[in-house]
Amino acid sequence: MNKFVFFIFLIPTLSWGLTFKDGKAVEDKSNINLSSDIIFAKGFYTDEIKDCSYMGSETFADQSTVESIRKLIGYDWVKDFEENSTSLTVVHDGITEPMRSFSIATHNAVGEGNSKKIQIAKEIAIELAKKETLFDTIGYKDLKKIKYKCWERPESPCWAHAHHFAADVFINYMIASIWLKDFFNEEEYKIIDVYISKMFKKFIGDKYTEKKLRTSRGIYQMANGGIGILAYSAWKEDTKLALEEISIRFAEFEKHFYEDGYINNNSFRGVRSQWYHSLGFNSTLGYIHIAKLWGVDIPESINSKLINASKVTNLAILDYDKFRSRPWKNPNPNMTKNWVDDPSKARIHTHQDAIGIDVLMESLTGIKLENDEIYFNRRKQYGIDETIGFNPHCLVEEKEKEQLLKELDFDIN
Numbered sequence: 262m263n264k265f266v267f268f269i270f271l272i273p274t275l276s277w278g279l280t281f282k283d284g285k286a287v288e289d290k291s292n293i294n295l296s297s298d299i300i301f302a303k304g305f306y307t308d309e310i311k312d313c314s315y316m317g318s319e320t321f322a323d324q325s326t327v328e329s330i331r332k333l334i335g336y337d338w339v340k341d342f343e344e345n346s347t348s349l350t351v352v353h354d355g356i357t358e359p360m361r362s363f364s365i366a367t368h369n370a371v372g373e374g375n376s377k378k379i380q381i382a383k384e385i386a387i388e389l390a391k392k393e394t395l396f397d398t399i400g401y402k403d404l405k406k407i408k409y410k411c412w413e414r415p416e417s418p419c420w421a422h423a424h425h426f427a428a429d430v431f432i433n434y435m436i437a438s439i440w441l442k443d444f445f446n447e448e449e450y451k452i453i454d455v456y457i458s459k460m461f462k463k464f465i466g467d468k469y470t471e472k473k474l475r476t477s478r479g480i481y482q483m484a485n486g487g488i489g490i491l492a493y494s495a496w497k498e499d500t501k502l503a504l505e506e507i508s509i510r511f512a513e514f515e516k517h518f519y520e521d522g523y524i525n526n527n528s529f530r531g532v533r534s535q536w537y538h539s540l541g542f543n544s545t546l547g548y549i550h551i552a553k554l555w556g557v558d559i560p561e562s563i564n565s566k567l568i569n570a571s572k573v574t575n576l577a578i579l580d581y582d583k584f585r586s587r588p589w590k591n592p593n594p595n596m597t598k599n600w601v602d603d604p605s606k607a608r609i610h611t612h613q614d615a616i617g618i619d620v621l622m623e624s625l626t627g628i629k630l631e632n633d634e635i636y637f638n639r640r641k642q643y644g645i646d647e648t649i650g651f652n653p654h655c656l657v658e659e660k661e662k663e664q665l666l667k668e669l670d671f672d673i674n
Contacts, residue, residue: 312372313655317643333359335392348419390456398427432489479526480541484548522569529589536608543615547649610635617653
């Protein structure tokens with residue numbers, strides 16, 4: 262198996278931004294008013310999961326695919342991480358690749374309405390839950406006890422990275438479970454629900470029970486974990502939690518996106534500024550798409566910043582030097598410790614993991630992504646954007662199919 266290596270050069274700790282007091286979410290003071298009429302989309306990111314060619318061909322009908330996915334059940338991620346990863350380089354294919362395949366194959370099974378494949382997806386989801394897969398990964402409370410920062414020991418394992426990769430895999434598990442939710446019987450649902458509740462508390466919930474407000478550096482994967490909270494609220498059908506989360510995440514977006522479209526921290530990370538800008542922007546767009554689908558009105562101030570962020574994304578493609586020339590006036594010197602200045606480690610292109618940023622940009626801001634040849638050559642053509650939990654290209658394909666059906670119906674009549 263070819264190892265999929267993720268290079269990290271002083272990535273900031275992802276601090277997800279909910280505020281709690283005495284264990285309860287407190288009202289955000291961002292003056293963002295949200296409707297209480299949230300309606301969870303059945304497919305989480307879409308009203309209905311449909312067959313989508315952009316997901317790729319991975320299927321539970323292929324035994325080799327099933328076997329590779331099953332390797333994740335009870336996988337010893339802690340041992341793998343300790344033996345193979347450092348603060349600068351995380352070898353994570355042992356958990357991310359099986360989950361990616363599981364997400365794709367599950368989406369395909371539900372989209373096709375294939376009962377045999379759905380049954381296999383259910384069985385794997387249940388086995389993952391019964392084995393409490395990834396639960397032995399370091400949790401947030403224990404992570405806080407580690408005194409040194411990752412950048413201080415670049416050749417040693419950074420347990421924050423182990424935690425975050427496990428959390429992201431778990432979030433993708435929750436989303437796949439939402440797709441399967443209608444197919445679980447009562448007993449199966451309870452098994453999944455116990456696991457999801459336990460994992461959520463350790464990897465996400467414990468972070469929010471702190472009385473002290475934590476602030477993040479910029480916007481990173483899963484909208485700093487916000488997409489995970491949306492997934493949990495959708496699984497639990499908890500509209501109150503969803504509204505609280507969206508209100509607080511919108512305030513975070515307001516804080517980190519400057520009026521001109523640059524993003525605090527992301528857009529100012531040395532020779533990787535373009536790479537991290539597009540990663541954070543894509544993550545935000547994915548979150549905004551879900552919120553909008555669920556019936557939330559996006560504040561005009563955020564819409565304006567997203568439009569400008571689209572322009573900045575294109576500026577980085579068309580005139581990189583001009584993009585980099587914008588100074589970052591940040592009073593906190595700790596925020597600059599994740600800069601990358603070594604030219605050999607540069608990433609001068611849109612982030613390749615943001616496989617549908619062009620779709621989300623045009624859909625939400627009306628601006629087309631300029632031709633970034635390196636990005637288009639490096640991004641995956643099919644599958645899941647694991648930084649947001651879905652493939653935006655499926656949204657376009659759905660609309661194209663709907664339009665074709667309307668045209669055919671018009672011709673017939």
